[in-house]
Amino acid sequence: MALTPLVYWAQRHEEIYLRVELTDAQNIDVHVDENVLHFSAQGHGAKGQNEYKFSLEFLLPVKPQVSYKSTQRQVNITVHKIQRGWWEKLTVQERKPVFLAPDFDHGFEGKTFLGFSWIFVNMTVRLFIIGRDSLYDTFHTISDVMFFCQILASVEVLNAAFGVVKTGVIPTLIQMVGRNFILFIIFGSLEEMHHKPVVFFVFYLWSAIEIFRYPFYMLGCFNTEWKTLTWLRYTVWMPLYPLGVLAEAVAVIQSIPIFDESKLFSIPLTKVIGTSVSFSYFLYIYLVLMFLGLFINFHHLYKQRKRRFRTKKRKAN
Numbered sequence: 001m002a003l004t005p006l007v008y009w010a011q012r013h014e015e016i017y018l019r020v021e022l023t024d025a026q027n028i029d030v031h032v033d034e035n036v037l038h039f040s041a042q043g044h045g046a047k048g049q050n051e052y053k054f055s056l057e058f059l060l061p062v063k064p065q066v067s068y069k070s071t072q073r074q075v076n077i078t079v080h081k082i083q084r085g086w087w088e089k090l091t092v093q094e095r096k097p098v099f100l101a102p103d104f105d106h107g108f109e110g111k112t113f114l115g116f117s118w119i120f121v122n123m124t125v126r127l128f129i130i131g132r133d134s135l136y137d138t139f140h141t142i143s144d145v146m147f148f149c150q151i152l153a154s155v156e157v158l159n160a161a162f163g164v165v166k167t168g169v170i171p172t173l174i175q176m177v178g179r180n181f182i183l184f185i186i187f188g189s190l191e192e193m194h195h196k197p198v199v200f201f202v203f204y205l206w207s208a209i210e211i212f213r214y215p216f217y218m219l220g221c222f223n224t225e226w227k228t229l230t231w232l233r234y235t236v237w238m239p240l241y242p243l244g245v246l247a248e249a250v251a252v253i254q255s256i257p258i259f260d261e262s263k264l265f266s267i268p269l270t271k272v273i274g275t276s277v278s279f280s281y282f283l284y285i286y287l288v289l290m291f292l293g294l295f296i297n298f299h300h301l302y303k304q305r306k307r308r309f310r311t312k313k314r315k316a317n
């Protein structure tokens, strides 16, 4: 007897993603006929090894060509919308089919937002309660969550590279490389940096922008906009980005004598010469790259801001 598998769904403006919970699926047949997706396969699902089937009639027109990929754990199906836009639900039926559920795996923005909010609130509260002393132990109290958030945020580069979101790969890459370099190399590898107040300024400036940016993306996923939030997302970076890069530059400069002394990451030259090239030479080059990166991303964000507010004005007319 054919059973129904569990199906999770998510959407982007141009695509629908279905994740069918079937392990080792075989004899897979997926096709769209008159806007109805038909799926059948043999595999191991919620009711053991069996034949599983389902059909879904989409809310709005989709292209008849579907693509799918079967992994050991699931079958991933991608369907392309004919018209770009956000659907309020997936199917035409009034009631959602029982086997269908939203796929929250696509919502990394939510987790990253929670992480950065925790950082921002925690640092603010500690500053009010402990005062200046809180500047000296930011790394010990915050770094684990910051590592987690930054690793999650690195997904943004993949999203940009695979065209999941409409954003440039280069600005996203600059942002990711820039932050991870400071977090993992400058702060992460040098214990001497952990108690410096600069850690507080870097973490505070990073998280201050993200508490506006991620909710803005999250609302975008639901095709919703809150004007004040949009304004904040496209304005707050103006003072924060240069200040953030300045704080990062201070961290790099403070780390140079430590790298020189410890010889960490220095490149040993041959025994005949008997010396090594200090990592600090790379850091001097990096300082120049930082301001180049700042210029590229400042220009990018300025263009995004103009595009966003120009489109809004045009829509309003």
Ligand SMILES: CCCCCCCCCCCCC/C=C/C(=O)SCCNC(=O)CCNC(=O)[C@H](O)C(C)(C)COP(=O)(O)OP(=O)(O)OC[C@H]1O[C@@H](n2cnc3c(N)ncnc32)[C@H](O)[C@@H]1OP(=O)(O)O
Residues within 6 Å of the ligand: 109, 156, 159, 165, 166, 167, 168, 171, 172, 173, 174, 175, 177, 178, 179, 205, 206, 209, 213, 216, 217, 218, 220, 221, 236, 237, 238, 240, 241, 243, 244, 245, 289, 290, 291, 293, 294, 297, 300, 301, 304
């Ligand atoms: C090549 C390597 C070289 C290495 C050199 C290294 C040098 C490094 C130097 C630079 C160091 C910088 C380190 C960083 C410091 C700081 O962060 S300081 C603190 C302040 N920081 C900021 O203000 C920057 C914040 N960051 C950003 O804004 C982004 O990361 C960005 C990449 C710089 C720009 O974002 P972008 O996505 O391009 O712009 P948006 O307008 O926001 O988005 C475009 C559209 O895409 C949609 N979208 C994007 N992401 C998502 C998502 N996750 N989910 C859903 N949708 C998303 C977004 O909604 C937009 O769509 P539309 O609304 O339809 O336009």
